[in-house]
Structures are given as structure tokens and as C-alpha cells.
Amino acid sequence: MELIAYITIGIIIGGICAWLITSYRHSNQITEIEKRASGAEAIVIELRQQVQQKDTEINQIRDELDAESELRARLEESQKHLQEEIERFKEMESKLSETFKSLSFDALSKNSEEFLKLAEKAFESKTAEGKKELESKKELIDQNIESIGKTMSEVQRRIEEVGKVSGEKFTEVSTLIKKHEEVTSKLKDTTERLGNALASSKKRGEWGERMAEDIIRLIGMVEGVNYIKQKTLDSSAGRPDYTFFMPNNLKINMDVKFPVDNYIHYLNAESEHDRKRYRDELLKNTKVMIKQLTTRDYINPAENTVDYVIMFIPNEQVYSFINEADITIMDEALKQKVILCSPFSLYAVLAVIRQAIENFNLERTASEILKLLSEFSKQWNAYKDKFRIMGERLDAAKKEYDSLITTRSNMLERPLKKIDEIRKQKAIDIDENIKLDETALL
Known part of the structure; x- marks a missing residue:
């Protein structure tokens, strides 16, 4: 169970x-x-x-x-x-x-x-x-x-x-x-070369002069005609980078200045304290450069210079930074007869100078042109008188000519016609060689 x-x-x-x-x-x-x-x-x-x-x-x-x-x-x-x-x-x-x-x-x-x-x-x-x-x-x-x-x-x-x-x-x-890496690599190389170039004051000066020459060529000025480069002044040992010719034998001198060291340090600074220090150093160096221009006899009436000298800063960013950091520096420079110019403002200044030279040259030659026009008018009037007299004489000669071929010719033809009629009436033969020709008599 x-x-x-x-x-x-x-x-x-x-x-x-x-x-x-x-x-x-x-x-x-x-x-x-x-x-x-x-x-x-x-x-x-x-x-x-x-x-x-x-x-x-x-x-x-x-x-x-x-x-x-x-x-x-x-x-x-x-x-x-x-x-x-x-x-x-x-x-x-x-x-x-x-x-x-x-x-x-x-x-x-x-x-x-x-x-x-x-x-x-x-x-x-x-x-x-x-x-x-x-x-x-x-x-x-x-x-x-x-x-x-x-x-x-x-x-x-x-x-x-x-x-x-x-x-x-x-x-x-x-x-x-x-492609971006390639471009970045090229840009890095270019930046390094530019940094190395700007690290030398001589290279900075050459680069600034190259910028100035590009602007001068763009304006259309010719060396030796509109300006001269790095010529020692007659009355002093000063040698401006450029001397531009102006009307009435006047001149204006220009130096290229590029205070870029402290500006680069300012951009690379990591603290506000360092940025302020480099900014102050940049402004200080700029003011020193302005002062130097006033002590080099670049403004000298004996040299027929105007009362101002140009200080060219060949970089718009540096120029703008200086003006933004110290809005009074432009006024201080003008008080010392120094004109601060960036590439854009230098173009405007040189364009005005060239236009003034052209206007002056045109005004200077205007009087000579008027004298030549006056002499031309005198000679033209004499030419017209002589031409009129010659025309009158030609008219008189034409009248004499018309008289000869009309009245004189008719009077000479009448005797010939009578002789010919007599010959025909008398049946006189005349040698063909001595036959009178009306056209020959004419």
C-alpha cells in the first residue's frame, strides 16, 4: 500500500x-x-x-x-x-x-x-x-x-x-x-620668423621702413623727386629716415619708430599687474621717442623745414593701443611739434603733400603760360597783318593778270585779224612756218 x-x-x-x-x-x-x-x-x-x-x-x-x-x-x-x-x-x-x-x-x-x-x-x-x-x-x-x-x-x-x-x-x-595642420604649421613658421625679426631693433627698423616705402610708392612719389632717404642734415649730424619736399622749397622730415617690445610682452602677460607694467613701459618708451625727435634738429628753419616732424608707427594695432592707453599722448606730441602717424594716417598726410606740390607747381607755371600766351597772341596778330597784306597784293596781281588776258589780248588780236582779212582778199600765200598763231601771241 x-x-x-x-x-x-x-x-x-x-x-x-x-x-x-x-x-x-x-x-x-x-x-x-x-x-x-x-x-x-x-x-x-x-x-x-x-x-x-x-x-x-x-x-x-x-x-x-x-x-x-x-x-x-x-x-x-x-x-x-x-x-x-x-x-x-x-x-x-x-x-x-x-x-x-x-x-x-x-x-x-x-x-x-x-x-x-x-x-x-x-x-x-x-x-x-x-x-x-x-x-x-x-x-x-x-x-x-x-x-x-x-x-x-x-x-x-x-x-x-x-x-x-x-x-x-x-x-x-x-x-x-x-590642411588646417599644414596651414597652422606654416603660420607658426611665419610667426616665429616674424617674432625673430621683431626681436632685433635693426630688423624692426628695416621692416618699418619697408612699410613706409610701400605707402610712398602707393601714393606715387618718386625718390629724388618727391623725397630723399636717410640724408644727413647740412647743419647738424641728424639723419632723418625720410625727407619730403614741399612747395616753396620747404621740407618735412620723418622718422620710423616701432615700440613693439613692451606691446608683445603686454599681450603675453598672464596677470593684470604685468599687463599694467608693460603698458606703462610702452607709453614711456613712446614719449621718449617723441622727445628724441625734438632734439635732432629735424625742425630747423635754416634747412627750410616746416615746424613739424612726422613720427611713423608702422602698425595700426600698436598705434591704436597707444592712443587708447593714453588719450593725451597725441596732444602732447603736437605740442612738441611731432605728428604721430599710423599707416592709414601717413597715407593721408603724404597724399595731401603730393596734391599741394602739384597745385603749387601748377600755380608757379601758370604765369609763364600766360606770358607765352601773350607772346603767341602778339605774333599771331603780326602774322595776320602780313597775311592780309599778302592777300591784298595777290588781289592786285590778279586784277593785273585779268587785265592782261582780257583788254590787252583783245587789242592785240584786232590788228592780227585785219592782217588775216587782207591776206585772204589779196590771195597771198604765207608759209605755214611763219603763220601767225593767236595762241603764240598770247
Whole structure:
């Protein structure tokens, strides 16, 4: 009797274990599907700007997964209910075991067979119901897997497209970066050369003079005609960089000054204290340069110079910085008869000087032109008088000529005609060689 009970329990437990194993496998499949769905969701989130049109499908998948979760909860509830049934079966078995002890072996066998049949029917019913539910769930999961697969394929396609476009863009960006590196390298070399050049005061002076000469050529001035370069003054040892000729034999001298050292230090300074110190040094050096120009006899009436001298700063940024840092420095320079010029303002000053020279030259030659015009007018009037007299004489000669070919000719022809008439009347033959010709007489 105990053997039958154990067999019955074994069958029930085996069926339950088989059902649990099947449920576990499906649970693993569900877990794997959930992991894949989570991965797909992560990819979709990462590329949501490119696959926004798939949001609706993903939401549907999430709803289906929620439904699956609900089904799983129901399955767990069924498992729990089945466990309760097993416990109830065990309790019934215990009671049946006590009952079987009091019954005969035949009755127990019969009842056991009926009980086994009843248990088998109940187990088959539960198994069929669970199998049907699992098959339905499997179909739903397969549909979800297929939908997720399509979504993953679409996402993969989009990723490949984005990767292709990104590759092309990356190639373009790499090319641009390479060109930028080349330009940066060239700019760095140029900057280093310029920095080395500006580090030497001699090189700075040559560079400033080159800037001045470019502006002078742009104006159209010619060396030796409109200006001279670095000529020592007759009355002193001073030698301005440029001397420009002005009307009435006047001159104006110009020196090139480039106070760039402290300006560069100012730009590279890291603290406000250092910037202030370098700015003050720059202004101080500029004022010293202005003072130096006033002590070199660049303004000297004996040399026919005007009352001002030009100080050329060949950089607009430095010139602007000086004026912004000290708005009174321009007035102080003018008080000392020094004109501060940047490249733009020097162009304007030299243009005015050249125009003044041209106007003066035109005014100076105007009187000479008027004298020449007066002399030309006198000679022209004399020419007209002579021409008139010659015309009158030609008219008189023409009258005499007309008189000769008319009146005189007619008077000469009359005797000839009479002679010819007499010859014809007398029938006198005349040699052809001595025949009178009217045209010959004319």
C-alpha cells in the first residue's frame, strides 16, 4: 500500500517537475528575450534621432512585453495554485494512507486505481491547460521576437547608413584637419620668423621702413623727386629716415619708430599687474621717442623745414593701443611739434603733400603760360597783318593778270585779224612756218 502511494506521489511529482522544467525553459527564453529587448531598446534610445519612426513599434513591443509579464505572473499564480494542489494531494495522501490501513488490500487497490485515474485526469487537464497557455504565449513571444528582429534589422541598416555617411564625413574632416595642420604649421613658421625679426631693433627698423616705402610708392612719389632717404642734415649730424619736399622749397622730415617690445610682452602677460607694467613701459618708451625727435634738429628753419616732424608707427594695432592707453599722448606730441602717424594716417598726410606740390607747381607755371600766351597772341596778330597784306597784293596781281588776258589780248588780236582779212582778199600765200598763231601771241 505504501508502495502504491509512493508511486502515485512519484508520478504526480514527476509531472509537476516536467511542467516546472518546461516553465523554466520558457522562463529562460523570456529572460533572454527581455535581455534582447533591453539591448534593442538601448540601441533605439541611442539612435532615437535617426529611428524616431520606430518609436510606435517599440511602444507596441513594450506593451506586448508587459502582457507577457502579466502572463508570467498568471503562470506563477498557476504554479502557486498547483503547489497548493500538491500540498492538498499530500494531505489527502496522508489521510488516504490512514484509511488504507483500515481497509482490505483489494479495496485499497481498487480505490488506488480510481484515485490514480482521477489524479491522472486532473494532471492531464492541468498539463493540457498549461501546455495550451504556453503555446499561446510561445506564439506571442515568437511574434514579438520576429517584430524585434525586424526592428533590429532596420536599426542595423540605419547604423550601416550612418556609419557610411560618418565614414565619408570623417574622411572630409580628416582632410580638413590635415590642411588646417599644414596651414597652422606654416603660420607658426611665419610667426616665429616674424617674432625673430621683431626681436632685433635693426630688423624692426628695416621692416618699418619697408612699410613706409610701400605707402610712398602707393601714393606715387618718386625718390629724388618727391623725397630723399636717410640724408644727413647740412647743419647738424641728424639723419632723418625720410625727407619730403614741399612747395616753396620747404621740407618735412620723418622718422620710423616701432615700440613693439613692451606691446608683445603686454599681450603675453598672464596677470593684470604685468599687463599694467608693460603698458606703462610702452607709453614711456613712446614719449621718449617723441622727445628724441625734438632734439635732432629735424625742425630747423635754416634747412627750410616746416615746424613739424612726422613720427611713423608702422602698425595700426600698436598705434591704436597707444592712443587708447593714453588719450593725451597725441596732444602732447603736437605740442612738441611731432605728428604721430599710423599707416592709414601717413597715407593721408603724404597724399595731401603730393596734391599741394602739384597745385603749387601748377600755380608757379601758370604765369609763364600766360606770358607765352601773350607772346603767341602778339605774333599771331603780326602774322595776320602780313597775311592780309599778302592777300591784298595777290588781289592786285590778279586784277593785273585779268587785265592782261582780257583788254590787252583783245587789242592785240584786232590788228592780227585785219592782217588775216587782207591776206585772204589779196590771195597771198604765207608759209605755214611763219603763220601767225593767236595762241603764240598770247
